[in-house]
């Protein structure tokens with residue numbers, strides 16, 4: 001465990017927002033959690049890829065415990081354990097290199113393994129809940145480690161028990177995954193459909209295609225600060241959907257849990273905000289779900305722009321879009 005004081009967090013959040021923390025504790029091994037004096041209001045930091053830090057912090061716990069281990073191997077599947085601070089994409093790469101099926105569509109998602117179950121990361125028709133066996137957590141109050149099985153994690157769209165009932169109560173210490181050794185791909189999403197015809201398709205082909213698409217559409221955080229999707233997709237009821245479809249017959253839509261999903265990127269685009277820029281912040285032209293720090297922006301600048309986007313979508317469609325990014329106050 002390493003402890004520092006008055007640490008600048010600029011390079012620890014992909015938005016590149018400057019914020020100072022009084023205490024900065026680096027967890028190098030999950031048992032460090034026991035000795036770190038974690039408080040319910042400590043900010044648990046992984047890759048910093050889905051956060052907007054709005055204020056100076058008092059206490060940051062930086063998860064840097066890494067490692068991927070094969071726990072149990074059977075003829076048809078394998079159980080893996082990955083430490084919470086492991087880089088998510090290293091985990092996907094490990095699975096692809098070992099011919100374990102199920103993580104490949106989630107290639108190149110920024111962040112850490114420990115953050116993956118918290119917001120149930122997803123892309124191209126796959127969600128991490130589909131490959132999670134269980135999550136091990138450290139209870140901040142009792143200082144005990146315990147395991148929560150998948151079905152008890154209350155996984156939903158970009159949500160889980162770790163964002164609700166267990167928020168500020170536990171720290172994810174490691175995650176157990178169940179991957180298939182039997183060849184099967186998930187190519188239902190439009191962008192991946194061109195892989196259908198590929199002869200002898202491999203996990204590496206899928207990973208390479210996902211990486212190719214993501215790097216074309218999404219801004220590189222090294223070039224422009226951003227947090228991936230800033231907003232969640234909208235889900236509306238049948239009445240609202242029919243009303244909108246009458247007006248916009250071309251509107252993309254998909255059945256989803258709790259209603260009909262309308263891509264928020266489309267709503268933002270149709271509201272005239274795609275590519276909109278104000279000084280050093282903007283809505284990314286290739287993917288309007290992403291808000292970009294073009295250099296030197298503050299959290300306030302970003303929130304001001306996101307408020308404007310939310311307002312424009314509401315004025316045009318009567319839909320209140322929600323933020324996917326976590327605001328760290």
Ligand code: NAP
Pocket residue numbers: 122123124125188189190191217218227228229230233254263264265287
């Ligand atoms: P896209 O392929 O242009 O599709 C636009 C939206 O339509 C997506 O948000 C997706 O919803 C939905 N969609 C497309 N095909 C669908 C299908 N067959 N069934 C159900 N819903 C469908 O999306 P994109 O912006 O390039 O992103 C591709 C994938 O990467 C998406 O799954 C997206 O969620 C994911 N992604 C996540 C982040 C993040 O930061 N969380 C950032 C970039 C991309 P879903 O979003 O529900 O899949």
